Amino acid sequence: MTTTLTLMPFDELEVDSATRVDVDSYRLSVIRIGDDLYVIGDECSHADYSLSEGEIDTDEMTIECWKHGSMFSVVDGQPDSLPATQPVPVYEVHVVDGNITVTITDEDES
Numbered sequence: 886m887t888t889t890l891t892l893m894p895f896d897e898l899e900v901d902s903a904t905r906v907d908v909d910s911y912r913l914s915v916i917r918i919g920d921d922l923y924v925i926g927d928e929c930s931h932a933d934y935s936l937s938e939g940e941i942d943t944d945e946m947t948i949e950c951w952k953h954g955s956m957f958s959v960v961d962g963q964p965d966s967l968p969a970t971q972p973v974p975v976y977e978v979h980v981v982d983g984n985i986t987v988t989i990t991d992e993d994e995s
Contacts, residue, residue, distance in 0.1 A: 892924070892985045903948060905937035913976070915985060916959050918943050923959040924976040924987045931955055931969035 892906045892915055903916045905927050914927040914937040927936050929950040936957065939949040947956040947965065955969035962972040977988040 886991050888989045890987050890989065891981075892987055895922075895980045895983055895985050898922075898985065901941055901943055903937040903939070903941060905935055911989065913987065914948070915978075915987075916941065916948060918946065918959070922978045922980070922985060924978045924985075925957065925959060925962050926974040928973070929953070929955060929957075929969060930964065930971040930973050936973065 890908050892908060898904055898915060898917045900917055900919065903914050906913045906915050912927045914925050916923040918941065925936065929936055931950065931953055934950055934952040936948050936950055939951040941948050946959050948959055949956050953968050954966065955964050956966045957964050957973055962975040964970060964972060979986050
């Protein structure tokens with residue numbers, strides 16, 4: 886099954902920032918680097934902390950968990966520093982009529 890969700894207007898997301906969006910049963914981190922968008926699961930895979938509250942490294946394309954310092958790729962969700970060892974989910978994102986939308990498939994949730 887595929888679900889498409891509208892998250893927020895594109896122009897409300899600041900450049901080089903992350904914003905937590907809770908929609909339906911999903912907790913998502915919407916990340917804007919320049920004009921590029923990324924959506925990942927907002928929960929650190931090491932512990933239940935919001936990734937949207939962490940620092941973004943625009944050169945490395947990562948977001949840091951503010952609590953324990955794990956860095957996650959915004960492109961593929963893979964951690965590149967401990968203590969996290971498991972990736973976070975990554976979702977397909979688009980801008981449709983000025984709004985950020987995300988597509989979630991059953992495979993994303995497994």
